[in-house]
Every structure is written in C-alpha cells, then in structure tokens.
Amino acid sequence: MRKGEQTRHDILGEAVALASELGLEGLSIGPLASRLGMSKSGLFAHFGSKEELQLATLRRAQQRFEETVFRPALAAPRGLPRLRALFERWLAWADDPGLPGGCVILGATAEYDDRPGPIRDALAGAQHRLREAVARAVEIAVAEGHFGPETDPEQFAFELFAIVLAAHHDRRLLADPAARNRAGRAFERLVAYYAPRASMRGTVTGDRPSAGAGARSDLFAGKDAP
Amino acid sequence: MRKGEQTRHDILGEAVALASELGLEGLSIGPLASRLGMSKSGLFAHFGSKEELQLATLRRAQQRFEETVFRPALAAPRGLPRLRALFERWLAWADDPGLPGGCVILGATAEYDDRPGPIRDALAGAQHRLREAVARAVEIAVAEGHFGPETDPEQFAFELFAIVLAAHHDRRLLADPAARNRAGRAFERLVAYYAPRASMRGTVTGDRPSAGAGARSDLFAGKDAP
DNA sequence: GAGAAAATAGCACGAACGTTCGATAATAAC
DNA sequence: GTTATTATCGAACGTTCGTGCTATTTTCTC
Structure with a gap:
C-alpha cells in the first residue's frame, strides 16, 4: 500500500518535467514509463486513464507552484515587500530545473483554454484563486499605505500577471536574457504608478522610482503574516 | 496550374481555423481534408509533409495578422494615435471569427517555444520583427512629442505585448468579459506613464517625411507558396 | 513464513496518425 | 480535339497511441 504511493510520486515528478517540454497533450504514457524504467501498463494502472494522469500531473505542478512561489512569498512582510x-x-519559477520546457500550467492553458472539460476547469479555477490571492495581497499593500487608496486590486493583479506572462514568453521563445530586466522595470513602473504620491502619475523619471513606499522589508519589520 | 493554388488557398483558410482550436500540432490531415470535402491524400499532395502544412498554415496566420492588425494601424496618424x-x-484580433480558438501564433508559440526547428524559427523571427516594428512606432511617438525623450521603445513594446498577452489569456481561459476593459486601462496607464512632463516641450518634429501609411509590409517577410 | 493484497509486466486490440503508391479524373496547352 | 500535365482519389502500410486482460512478482499483514 505504501510502495504504490511512492512510485506514483516518482511518476508525477517525471510527468511534470515531460509535460513541461511536450505539453499535457504530448505527455504520452510509453515514453514516460520507459524514462522511469517501468512498463506502460504498470504505469497506466496507477491512473486508469490518460486524462487522470494529466489531471494528476497538473495538480502536482500547481502544488509545486504554490510551494515554490506563493507560500514562501507569504513569509515576506505584508504589503509591497510581499x-x-x-x-x-x-x-524564477519558469527557470526551475524541474521545468525544462517552461511553466506546465501556462503550457496547458494554451492547449486547453478552449476545450471544455475537467482540465480546463482545473486551470481556470486555479487561475481564479491565484488572481484573487494576488488581489488580496494588493489590498493589504493599500492598507499598509504602500499604494494609493484608489488602487484597483484586480487591475493590479492583471497587470502583474501580464508582466510575468510576457517575461515567460520572451525567455522561452526569444531566449532573450534581457527579458528579466525588462520585466523588472515594468514591475517598478507598475508599483510607482500606484504609489500613494499622486505626483508620480504621468511623470517621467529617468531613474528608478525611489523605494519610498516600504520597499525594504526592514522598514516594516514586525508586521507579519496575517 | 491555377486550380491547385486555389484549393491550396482554401485549405490554408480552413487550416488556420482548425489550428486555432487544436494547435499546430493537433492540426491533423484527415479531419482537415474531410472538412473540405476532399481526400486525405489529395490534400497531402499539396504540401508533401505535415511540417510543410504547419509552416504554410503559420505563414498564412501571420500574413492575416499583418493585414488585419498591423497594416491598417499604419494608416492612423503617426505617434500615439497609431x-x-x-x-x-x-x-480585436483574438476575437476574429476566423480564429475560433484564439490566436494561432500564440498557440503555436506555446507548443514550439522549446522545440528547435523551422517552426520555432518562423515564430521567433516574426515576433522579433513585430517587436521591432512596434518599437519604431514608439520612436515616432517620441519624435512627435507624445512620449518623453527618455522613453525606451523596446521596453514599451514589451509592456504593450504583455497587456495583449494577458488580455488574450483572460478572454480565452477565464472567458472574462472584463478582460478587454482591464487591458484598456493598462494601456492608458502605460501611455500616461511615458507621457512627457506637463512642461510642454512641444511637438519638436514638424515634418519628418513619413514613410506613409501603407509603407512596407515586411513584418512577416517569409517566402510564401514556393 | 503463509496467505492476502497490491503492484507490475507482457501481450494484444482497435483506432488514429502521417505517408506512399498506383490509378483516375479534371484541367491546361497545343 | 487531342494530348500532356496536374489534381485528386482510394487503398494500404508502418507507427504510435490509449486501453483492457491475464499472469506474475512484489509487498504488506498476521
């Protein structure tokens, strides 16, 4: 009873890596089995159908995203630092060595965003929850005074996601090393725009906006996780 | 000699629509042929290989993008209006009725961004040229005085692309009708940020001879039907 | 250690795929 | 109108895929 869970765990680890390169659709049972040194049918028995394997692989990727990206970020001080x-x-997530072909979730989204079914549901649900969680973090930043009170949290979450999406795109397709830097500047511009001082708005400053609004974690030490 | 080109044209029209739903990889010859009321082998003879069909389909989608999105925009006045x-x-491109499953190019990018070969090359090359073309449009906007002189054109192109990407994502996966509005607000914020300071510097360049609206269309300069 | 339960392997199936080939029908050239 | 060329078809091949079935080996329980 316990050996099965172990191999199932190993299978999903390889499955995430393989799906990163070939997509959830291209994730085929034969090559996955031979990578793990086991038979096709032996592997298949763990899931019962390909769709179940795909769903389990997707859930595993989402779980890893939460553990690697989201939860550690919650350890940072409330507001902008978080x-x-x-x-x-x-x-950094897209450069994870466990994801040799980029983010599995984004890849699966491109494949299933117009194909109704449990995979699409899982993608849409997770995306919705993530966006809401980001919006909550933005609300906290507003409460902390890092952003102006008229800040729209969902709009901020949308724009933050947009930057990450484009960075992932440029790194993957164009192999552009400048992508990360550009994403960083876009983020700073985003943050500067919503900063409480209205004078920032519509002005053009050559240098990076000063990290006035609590950018350093030591400024707000003491206020921690909710 | 001319009948063949006509059917080839018809084939690629359907191929783009099918690839929009199932991706370039999922574009299979059998179903495509039956959609057009012709035989698998008859269709196949036009391309000689599946990869050639995929490349031709991609080129056709790029050509349509240029005709539908880019070239008409060049007719708008120089600078910010353009x-x-x-x-x-x-x-609006992603809602084109000819693209029932969203942008073919973005879909193909997700599939081939880490698989070397002619398809990836075509995608990267076109993306590079598009980004450069947008950057040139931004340079013009700077020259017209619509943006401040320290505006980074490539950075602007990156951020503009990011907004479009996220809008496409939200509309496809989340079917969120608010996506377009959010994208619009992000765009306005982008424009506002790079706007010149209130201290009017005026429109510096009166009349640098414009390249004209219907200037060049070498965006996706790929050889077509060989 | 014996027996029950679970995990894995081996094999075969039907379907779908890209591709080939020879035959036939439609079109263009003269 | 005849002929040469091109376009299309139908059938088949070799693979690969997901999946089901039956043994056999491994693991857990008492």
Missing part, C-alpha cells in the same frame, strides 16, 4: 517577493519568485 | 489603433486592432 508583492515584490511574489514577483521575484514567480519570475 | 499605437492606439494598433492596440485596439490587436485586441
């Missing part, structure tokens, strides 16, 4: 930590980890 | 027209058309 958002900054989230952003940094999110960018 | 960028705005580009942005609007770009957003």
Whole structure:
C-alpha cells in the first residue's frame, strides 16, 4: 500500500518535467514509463486513464507552484515587500530545473483554454484563486499605505500577471536574457504608478522610482503574516 | 496550374481555423481534408509533409495578422494615435471569427517555444520583427512629442505585448468579459506613464517625411507558396 | 513464513496518425 | 480535339497511441 504511493510520486515528478517540454497533450504514457524504467501498463494502472494522469500531473505542478512561489512569498512582510517577493519568485519559477520546457500550467492553458472539460476547469479555477490571492495581497499593500487608496486590486493583479506572462514568453521563445530586466522595470513602473504620491502619475523619471513606499522589508519589520 | 493554388488557398483558410482550436500540432490531415470535402491524400499532395502544412498554415496566420492588425494601424496618424489603433486592432484580433480558438501564433508559440526547428524559427523571427516594428512606432511617438525623450521603445513594446498577452489569456481561459476593459486601462496607464512632463516641450518634429501609411509590409517577410 | 493484497509486466486490440503508391479524373496547352 | 500535365482519389502500410486482460512478482499483514 505504501510502495504504490511512492512510485506514483516518482511518476508525477517525471510527468511534470515531460509535460513541461511536450505539453499535457504530448505527455504520452510509453515514453514516460520507459524514462522511469517501468512498463506502460504498470504505469497506466496507477491512473486508469490518460486524462487522470494529466489531471494528476497538473495538480502536482500547481502544488509545486504554490510551494515554490506563493507560500514562501507569504513569509515576506505584508504589503509591497510581499508583492515584490511574489514577483521575484514567480519570475524564477519558469527557470526551475524541474521545468525544462517552461511553466506546465501556462503550457496547458494554451492547449486547453478552449476545450471544455475537467482540465480546463482545473486551470481556470486555479487561475481564479491565484488572481484573487494576488488581489488580496494588493489590498493589504493599500492598507499598509504602500499604494494609493484608489488602487484597483484586480487591475493590479492583471497587470502583474501580464508582466510575468510576457517575461515567460520572451525567455522561452526569444531566449532573450534581457527579458528579466525588462520585466523588472515594468514591475517598478507598475508599483510607482500606484504609489500613494499622486505626483508620480504621468511623470517621467529617468531613474528608478525611489523605494519610498516600504520597499525594504526592514522598514516594516514586525508586521507579519496575517 | 491555377486550380491547385486555389484549393491550396482554401485549405490554408480552413487550416488556420482548425489550428486555432487544436494547435499546430493537433492540426491533423484527415479531419482537415474531410472538412473540405476532399481526400486525405489529395490534400497531402499539396504540401508533401505535415511540417510543410504547419509552416504554410503559420505563414498564412501571420500574413492575416499583418493585414488585419498591423497594416491598417499604419494608416492612423503617426505617434500615439497609431499605437492606439494598433492596440485596439490587436485586441480585436483574438476575437476574429476566423480564429475560433484564439490566436494561432500564440498557440503555436506555446507548443514550439522549446522545440528547435523551422517552426520555432518562423515564430521567433516574426515576433522579433513585430517587436521591432512596434518599437519604431514608439520612436515616432517620441519624435512627435507624445512620449518623453527618455522613453525606451523596446521596453514599451514589451509592456504593450504583455497587456495583449494577458488580455488574450483572460478572454480565452477565464472567458472574462472584463478582460478587454482591464487591458484598456493598462494601456492608458502605460501611455500616461511615458507621457512627457506637463512642461510642454512641444511637438519638436514638424515634418519628418513619413514613410506613409501603407509603407512596407515586411513584418512577416517569409517566402510564401514556393 | 503463509496467505492476502497490491503492484507490475507482457501481450494484444482497435483506432488514429502521417505517408506512399498506383490509378483516375479534371484541367491546361497545343 | 487531342494530348500532356496536374489534381485528386482510394487503398494500404508502418507507427504510435490509449486501453483492457491475464499472469506474475512484489509487498504488506498476521
């Protein structure tokens, strides 16, 4: 009873890596089995259908995202520092050695975003929850005074996601090493725009916006996780 | 000699629609042939290999993007209006009835961004040229005085692309009708950020001879039907 | 250690795929 | 109108895929 769970765990580890390169659709049972040194039918018995394997692989990737990106970011101080930590980890996520072909979730989204079914449901649900969690973090930043009170949390979450998406795109397709830097500047511009001082708005400053609004974690030491 | 080109044209029209739903990889010859009321082998003879069909389909999608999005935007006045027209058309592109499953190019990018070969090359090359073309449009906007002189054109192109990407994502996966509005607000914020300071520097360049609206269309300069 | 239960292997199936080939029908050239 | 060329078809091949069935080996329980 316990040996099965172990191999199932190993299988999903390889499955995430393989799905990263070939997509959830291209994740085929034969090559996955031979990578693990086991038979096709032996592997198949763990899931009962390919779709179940795909769902389990997707859930595993989502779980790893939460453990690698989201939860550690929650350890950062409330408000902007937390958002900054989230952003940094999110960018690094696509370079995870366990994801040789980029983010599995984004890849699966491109494949299943117009094919109704449990996979699409799982993707949409997770995306919805993530976006809401980011929006909550933005609300906290507003409460902390890092952003102005008229800040729209969902709008912020949308724009943050947009930056991550484009960075992932440029790194994967164009292999552009400048992508990360560009993403960073876009993030700073985003943060600067919503900063409480309205004078920031619509102005053009050559240098990076000063980290006035609690960018350093030591400024707000003491206030911690909710 | 001419009948063949006509059917080839018809085939690629359907191929783009099918690839929009199932991806370039999922574009299979059998179903495509039966959609067109012709035999598998008859269709196959036009391309000689599946990869050639995929490449031709991709080139056709790129050509349609240029005709539908980019070239018409060039007809708008230089500078910010042109960028705005580009942005609007770009957003509408994903809702094109000929693309029932979203942008073929973005879909293909997700599939082939880490698989070396002619398809990836075509994608990366086109993306590079598009990004450069947008950057040139931004340079013009700077010259027109619509943006401040320290505006980084490539950074702007990156951020503009990010907005479009996220809008496409939210519309496809989340079926979120608010996506377009959010993208619009992100665009306005982008434009506002790079706007010149209130201290009017005026429109510096009166009349540098414009390249004209219907200038060049070498965006996706790929050889077509060989 | 014996027996029950679970995990894995081996094999075969039907379907779908890209591709080939020879035959036939449609079109273009003269 | 005849002929040469091109376009299309139908059938088949070799693979690969997901899946089901039956043994056999491994693991857990008492």
